[in-house]
Amino acid sequence: MLSKIKLTAITAVAAVVGLAVWPLVFGEADFYYQIFGMACFYGVLAIAWNIYALSGAISLGHAAFFGLGAYGSALLCHYGQWSPVITIPLGAATGAAFGVLWGVFFRNLRGVYLGLATLASVEIPKVIIDNWGSVTFGSLGIVGIASLPDLSLFGLEIPFGHSLKAQYYLLLLFLALAGLIHYSSLFSRWGWALRAIRENETAAVMAGVDIFRRRFEALILSSYLTGLCGALYAHLIGLIEPALVFNLHISALPLVLSIFGGRFALLGPVLGALILYPLDQLVLQPRLPTGHEAVYGLVLIMTIFFFPKGVATWLLKPRPAVWK
Amino acid sequence: MEIYAQILVSGFSLGSFYALIALGFSLIFGVTRAFNLAHGELIILSGYLAYAFWKFSGLSPYWSIPVCLLVMPGAALLLNLLVRRLKAPFELNSLVVTFGLALFLQNSMLFLFSADYRLIQPETVHFFQVPGLPVNLTENQLMLLLLSLAATAAVHGVLHGTFLGKALRAAIQDRQAALLAGINVGRIGMIAFALGGMLIGLAGPLYAQTMYLHPAAGLEATLLAIVITIFAGVGSTRGILAGGWLLGVAESLAAFVLGAGWRELVSALLLISLLVFRPQGIVLKSGT
Amino acid sequence: MAPETPACCLEVKRVSKSFQGRRVLADVSLTVFDGEILGLIGPNGAGKTTLFNIITGLVRPDAGTILFHGEDITGWPPQRLCHAGIARAFQIPQPFPEMTALENVLISLWFGKGPRAAPQDAPQQARELLELVGLAHKEAVVSRDLNLIDQRRLEIARALATRPHLLLLDEIAAGLSPAAVKAAVELVQRLRQHGLTLFITDHYLNLTLLASDRVVAMDQGQIITSGPAREVIRHPEVASAYLGTREAAGGGEAVL
Numbered sequence A: 001m002l003s004k005i006k007l008t009a010i011t012a013v014a015a016v017v018g019l020a021v022w023p024l025v026f027g028e029a030d031f032y033y034q035i036f037g038m039a040c041f042y043g044v045l046a047i048a049w050n051i052y053a054l055s056g057a058i059s060l061g062h063a064a065f066f067g068l069g070a071y072g073s074a075l076l077c078h079y080g081q082w083s084p085v086i087t088i089p090l091g092a093a094t095g096a097a098f099g100v101l102w103g104v105f106f107r108n109l110r111g112v113y114l115g116l117a118t119l120a121s122v123e124i125p126k127v128i129i130d131n132w133g134s135v136t137f138g139s140l141g142i143v144g145i146a147s148l149p150d151l152s153l154f155g156l157e158i159p160f161g162h163s164l165k166a167q168y169y170l171l172l173l174f175l176a177l178a179g180l181i182h183y184s185s186l187f188s189r190w191g192w193a194l195r196a197i198r199e200n201e202t203a204a205v206m207a208g209v210d211i212f213r214r215r216f217e218a219l220i221l222s223s224y225l226t227g228l229c230g231a232l233y234a235h236l237i238g239l240i241e242p243a244l245v246f247n248l249h250i251s252a253l254p255l256v257l258s259i260f261g262g263r264f265a266l267l268g269p270v271l272g273a274l275i276l277y278p279l280d281q282l283v284l285q286p287r288l289p290t291g292h293e294a295v296y297g298l299v300l301i302m303t304i305f306f307f308p309k310g311v312a313t314w315l316l317k318p319r320p321a322v323w324k
Numbered sequence B: 001m002e003i004y005a006q007i008l009v010s011g012f013s014l015g016s017f018y019a020l021i022a023l024g025f026s027l028i029f030g031v032t033r034a035f036n037l038a039h040g041e042l043i044i045l046s047g048y049l050a051y052a053f054w055k056f057s058g059l060s061p062y063w064s065i066p067v068c069l070l071v072m073p074g075a076a077l078l079l080n081l082l083v084r085r086l087k088a089p090f091e092l093n094s095l096v097v098t099f100g101l102a103l104f105l106q107n108s109m110l111f112l113f114s115a116d117y118r119l120i121q122p123e124t125v126h127f128f129q130v131p132g133l134p135v136n137l138t139e140n141q142l143m144l145l146l147l148s149l150a151a152t153a154a155v156h157g158v159l160h161g162t163f164l165g166k167a168l169r170a171a172i173q174d175r176q177a178a179l180l181a182g183i184n185v186g187r188i189g190m191i192a193f194a195l196g197g198m199l200i201g202l203a204g205p206l207y208a209q210t211m212y213l214h215p216a217a218g219l220e221a222t223l224l225a226i227v228i229t230i231f232a233g234v235g236s237t238r239g240i241l242a243g244g245w246l247l248g249v250a251e252s253l254a255a256f257v258l259g260a261g262w263r264e265l266v267s268a269l270l271l272i273s274l275l276v277f278r279p280q281g282i283v284l285k286s287g288t
Numbered sequence C: 001m002a003p004e005t006p007a008c009c010l011e012v013k014r015v016s017k018s019f020q021g022r023r024v025l026a027d028v029s030l031t032v033f034d035g036e037i038l039g040l041i042g043p044n045g046a047g048k049t050t051l052f053n054i055i056t057g058l059v060r061p062d063a064g065t066i067l068f069h070g071e072d073i074t075g076w077p078p079q080r081l082c083h084a085g086i087a088r089a090f091q092i093p094q095p096f097p098e099m100t101a102l103e104n105v106l107i108s109l110w111f112g113k114g115p116r117a118a119p120q121d122a123p124q125q126a127r128e129l130l131e132l133v134g135l136a137h138k139e140a141v142v143s144r145d146l147n148l149i150d151q152r153r154l155e156i157a158r159a160l161a162t163r164p165h166l167l168l169l170d171e172i173a174a175g176l177s178p179a180a181v182k183a184a185v186e187l188v189q190r191l192r193q194h195g196l197t198l199f200i201t202d203h204y205l206n207l208t209l210l211a212s213d214r215v216v217a218m219d220q221g222q223i224i225t226s227g228p229a230r231e232v233i234r235h236p237e238v239a240s241a242y243l244g245t246r247e248a249a250g251g252g253e254a255v256l
């Protein structure tokens, strides 16, 4: 008999293969490359948010990491004239640095109070960047950010800069890697430490789990990954401004996707992204050009009331058996 | 020197309005323990309602106040229905659900009213001289001050002068004990939402005449309300007024000294500091 | 002290603690010797749980030091104390509510004091511990669904899984039937034979009197007396402390 964890793994691999193969079958479809590419992108963002949530912390302020990652990379690229290949991982570190600040200052906050503090903390980088125009270009934002460079690999040209298809595959790869990180955040020894902290902090610390350290690690991983998303976003879209990247939606989206998909399931956050984002973009956006994102609010409310464990629990049981 | 007097007076006028914003949040949170993150969005919604009424009716903007006072308690009662069905952990779930509601309202307002900045602007601006001070107040600032103070005084009167107020205060101080004392906590929660809705209703038209309406403007109002509530402790009308004034003056000063762009940072930084350095949080304080 | 006195396991030296200006522990000193079963008795609110909280690092003392095998461990964080070999079963059970009984024990095996169980051996070891406390047949039950007695058993199994030298048991006999108390006494004595040092509290005295080698009595944050169980309960202050609170509490139920 298949153990549940194997079933989950097989589903995951099948999903990745499916996502990788459909363009070969359906041919050129830029519109769909873009939408499913962004769905993968938001899947990574949801995973990043969820890694911190697995330690029991509901963040309402991940836009801070996203925006800092975006600005970090864009400004490094602008002032340093470096390739995005270097500035993206470096810029993302700006997000992680802010994560360190959270870790230090919000060390003793839990639950609602942590949620409020994270929500308010987004204002700090946002207002600073808004007002420090001489360096950050202020509220007008940065335009014309260098796009991703084309890659030539074994004589093969991969035009990441302008081909939506290439970008789609890049984002799919990014999602697969994030999925592996999510896997170990759930099922490794480290993952079990996070789960122990989430379920009962006192019991965890008495069982020998270093709760502050493990939670801090989860936060840094989460903030760096979110920073990476922000940095990548800056170079994919080519334009950023404070109101855009420090937007409440950026904080809300991964939360909605993860909770809707299922926070404790390996595929939960990804499932949330792959269902909701295309639904939003393909069905709602054409009918309601402004305000279609209201659906994420509605979905969040419905999820909390009707299936608080998320849709993934319907498809796959969340409890993995790690021993025979 | 004159300029500082001016800052102080406009800070007080703004601060009284902030107290009004916080009062509704504090009442609802105090009685029901529901964290309403959509508080600011509801105020903005009420503001848009006032704006629309003013635009289409052509009447004085003050006529929109009774309309909002009637409509917003209805919205708050709907929210009460939603929140009452939440399971444990109640506070965190109410936070997440109202976060969803805030998202929903923001986008609905974006759809209905577009992203343009809107303000109820009277055709002529009257100035009033403050007696004994070299300071002028606009009619709007004066109304803001008077109506906010009147509303705060009314809430204080209800809380301390009526039987209903006694029940409300009992529920704020200790739900369990209130329950044991035979108070219908569910009913009291409903009343708190209704009263909170009226305060939201009043705040909307005043907001629309004071600050620019924008679909995303609610978050700032929510943060303001939470900062003041934490500062004051739940259920303390005097504390809320003091907190509102302090914040109003601090923001006016920050805007004057650092520039208007830094004003938004004041409430966020204050909220974080209060949370971090006052770890017992909101719940313990209940000195009315 | 006589030269044949066994080595000190835990030494509590002049520990004091106040909560909001109220003295809960006043100058408490006591010693737990290696290999003994020491009982700590005292009426409701005497400060027993608070003392355990201080020993396990969950609460910081206002004054005083704590030595474990001669080393100053005051102010160490709880996980470090766990790795040093101090474990505890809580008065109010603290399980991981969504995990099964087996998973609960596995967490302690993985993160407790070494030697780290090899991944494939851990479940077997966990089962043995569940067997020892009499919970083997419920290993797959999610712990929030266990009844109170079983949660206490689980609590002990989890504490043991961290491989401690010193085990603190807080009121594990409260509310047990006489037969269950007898089983608990046997369990405690069996644990000692495995080389553990035990420090147990009890406010109804039944477990302590039957199982301990030595008893320390406490009231209102102060040590009244210590010695063999029979002598301690005859001590006039102990009797009055108990009678006093018994009357005040109306002989109340076990406080959990």
Ligand SMILES: Nc1ncnc2c1ncn2[C@@H]1O[C@H](COP(=O)(O)OP(=O)(O)OP(=O)(O)O)[C@@H](O)[C@H]1O
Pocket (backbone or CB within 6 Å): C019, C020, C024, C042, C043, C044, C045, C046, C047, C048, C049, C050, C051, C091, C171, C203, C255
């Ligand atoms: N965190 C705390 N804050 C305030 N007071 C506390 C705290 N912890 C304990 N106390 C108080 O300290 C006193 C001692 O409590 P403690 O739990 O240590 O007693 P105990 O001897 O374990 O009692 P019991 O037999 O009921 O378990 C009690 O009056 C209690 O109210």
Ligand SMILES: [Mg+2]
Pocket (backbone or CB within 6 Å): C048, C049, C050, C091, C170, C171
């Ligand atoms: Mg106790």
